[in-house]
Amino acid sequence: MFKASSAALGVLLLLALTACGSGGSDKKDTVSLSKDEKTAVASLEKAFTSSTTGALTATEAKCTATKFVSSVGIAKLKSAKLLDDKLQVNTSGSPTFDAATSGKFADALLGCVKYQARLAQETAKSDTTIDAAKFQACLEKELPNSLVKKMLVAEQTQSKDAATIGQQGTKAMTDCKVQAKK
Numbered sequence: 364m365f366k367a368s369s370a371a372l373g374v375l376l377l378l379a380l381t382a383c384g385s386g387g388s389d390k391k392d393t394v395s396l397s398k399d400e401k402t403a404v405a406s407l408e409k410a411f412t413s414s415t416t417g418a419l420t421a422t423e424a425k426c427t428a429t430k431f432v433s434s435v436g437i438a439k440l441k442s443a444k445l446l447d448d449k450l451q452v453n454t455s456g457s458p459t460f461d462a463a464t465s466g467k468f469a470d471a472l473l474g475c476v477k478y479q480a481r482l483a484q485e486t487a488k489s490d491t492t493i494d495a496a497k498f499q500a501c502l503e504k505e506l507p508n509s510l511v512k513k514m515l516v517a518e519q520t521q522s523k524d525a526a527t528i529g530q531q532g533t534k535a536m537t538d539c540k541v542q543a544k545k
Contacts, residue, residue, distance in 0.1 A: 394433045402450040403437055404428040410452045419476065426475035434467045465519040469512040478511055479503045486540070493543050501539035506532060 396404060407428035411419045419427060432440065440446045445458035460468065483499035514532045517525035 394429065396429070396433065399437050399450055400432050403432050403440060403446055406446065406451045407432065423475050427471045430471035430474055431468050434471060435464055439464060460519045462516055462520050462522075465516040466512065468519070469515040472515070473508045473512060478508065479506065482506075482536075483543075490540070492545055493540060494545050495543075498539055498543035501542050502535070505535040505539055510535065 404425070405428075408421070408424040411424035411427060412421055437446070437450065441448070441450075443458045443460055443464055444453050444456055445460075447453050479499050479502035483493075483495045483502060486498060487493045487495035510528075510532060513528050516522070517528045522528075
């Protein structure tokens with residue numbers, strides 16, 4: 364899983380982002396979890412915050428893990444080899460997500476992380492010639508969550524069009540960097 368979560372988060376976060384920021388979740392989004400689901404969420408939270416590429420904040424990790432587990436379910440996460448029989452993250456192999464499961468992961472992640480804002484902030488920190496506000500505005504238009512989701516699903520499912528979709532994301536980022544120069 365660490366390989367898989369690192370790859371998934373790396374694709375999503377593209378630049379190994381580590382800044383804070385959360386899409387937040389309203390109280391209306393609160394879900395009741397079973398004891399097993401709580402165990403699975405805690406295991407995923409740990410993996411998401413300890414990932415070497417694109418680690419999430421504790422708030423983002425809890426939000427993402429909760430939404431993902433509640434939308435997919437324990438049985439599917441075990442059959443995908445993401446969780447072992449003890450509901451811990453499977454560290455001995457990579458999970459196999461179908462497009463639906465990957466889509467639910469992307470929805471959970473993008474529902475908990477303000478991706479474009481985070482990417483803009485981190486890019487502006489490492490490239491002082493970038494205006495973060497302009498970059499974020501461009502990303503929101505050129506690299507919307509719908510494209511980020513397509514990128515993540517394509518990468519996680521190793522679809523035949525993963526490279527093409529990844530190039531679309533890279534082009535959007537590159538174009539936005541040019542437009543956001545101070």
